[in-house]
Amino acid sequence: MQKWWTIMLFVMAFPFIYLCMNRVFHATVMCITMNVAIMLVFIYAPTEKVQGIVQKIFYFHVSSAITMFFAFFLVCVASIMYLWKNSDWWDAIALSAAEIGVVFCTLVLITGPLWARPIWGTWWSWDPTLTLTLVLWLIYVAYLMLRIEIYDPNRARFAAILGIIGFVDVPLIRWSVEKWRTLHPKPVLIQEGGTTGLTSAMLLTFLVCLGAFLLLFFYLLRERISIAQSRHALEVLRHEIDEIL
Amino acid sequence: MQNFWYVFIAYCTIWTALCMYMIRLSQKNKELQTELRDLRIQLERILTK
Numbered sequence: 001m002q003k004w005w006t007i008m009l010f011v012m013a014f015p016f017i018y019l020c021m022n023r024v025f026h027a028t029v030m031c032i033t034m035n036v037a038i039m040l041v042f043i044y045a046p047t048e049k050v051q052g053i054v055q056k057i058f059y060f061h062v063s064s065a066i067t068m069f070f071a072f073f074l075v076c077v078a079s080i081m082y083l084w085k086n087s088d089w090w091d092a093i094a095l096s097a098a099e100i101g102v103v104f105c106t107l108v109l110i111t112g113p114l115w116a117r118p119i120w121g122t123w124w125s126w127d128p129t130l131t132l133t134l135v136l137w138l139i140y141v142a143y144l145m146l147r148i149e150i151y152d153p154n155r156a157r158f159a160a161i162l163g164i165i166g167f168v169d170v171p172l173i174r175w176s177v178e179k180w181r182t183l184h185p186k187p188v189l190i191q192e193g194g195t196t197g198l199t200s201a202m203l204l205t206f207l208v209c210l211g212a213f214l215l216l217f218f219y220l221l222r223e224r225i226s227i228a229q230s231r232h233a234l235e236v237l238r239h240e241i242d243e244i245l
Numbered sequence: 246m247q248n249f250w251y252v253f254i255a256y257c258t259i260w261t262a263l264c265m266y267m268i269r270l271s272q273k274n275k276e277l278q279t280e281l282r283d284l285r286i287q288l289e290r291i292l293t294k
Binding site: 052053054056057060061064103106107110111114115117118216220223224226227230231233234237238240241244245 | 247248251258259266273274278280281284285291292
């Protein structure tokens with residue numbers, strides 16, 4: 001089997017893990033995987049010959065980016081389902097995934113320049129990949145600003161449309177990395193032909209990091225959805241009390 | 246090892262940001278659970294009167 005498909009199957013397995021685990025077990029597995037990931041990055045993975053130690057930012061920078069793409073994909077799917085079914089459950093998933101996606105996008109935008117400074121000699125370059133990532137961050141920050149505090153179905157519908165349109169930027173970023181000649185390096189993880197440019201030790205370390213980040217994403221999603229459900233339950237209870245009084 | 250500080254700052258930023266976000270979510274969750282419990286007690290009192 002090609003490595004590209006192995007990685008895709010690896011990512012797709014996580015929603016099922018999320019459904020099968022309870023909160024405490026999930027948190028325990030996540031903490032263990034995170035610790036193993038850090039140990040692999042600094043002890044097991046070889047130091048890259050050209051870039052040196054700074055290349056170790058790659059493991060968490062790319063893992064954050066893939067988790068961010070996954071989060072925004074979930075926003076897009078949940079927004080479509082919300083517009084179709086008009087269910088608060090899908091709206092809660094979209095809002096939660098958008099907030100977590102923005103957190104991971106912020107991490108990508110912070111770790112990227114920290115990696116770029118010693119390698120490119122500059123913190124930031126207005127090249128297509130970096131600019132499109134900044135635009136993606138701005139789109140979903142706008143999404144969150146639309147959803148601040150009060151619940152309004154019109155705002156929720158408008159935000160859902162923004163969530164769907166905003167996702168168009170994700171394949172554009174991927175395309176810009178592959179096709180545009182920019183400062184940003186070409187994909188190393190999955191190259192043309194479905195093979196990987198990483199050594200087996202680096203690939204194993206990266207997959208553990210990605211696994212840890214996806215476990216963290218689903219843990220945060222669980223917590224954030226729980227907040228959305230509690231808010232909804234509070235509104236219902238307040239309404240009941242108001243009706244009685 | 247000349248670029249060690251970039252790696253150090255990157256990893257510190259990641260863990261600080263994620264820990265702060267997790268703590269914020271957990272605190273918000275607790276606050277809402279307490280508020281929900283108080284409101285349920287209030288509702289029960291109203292219904293028993």
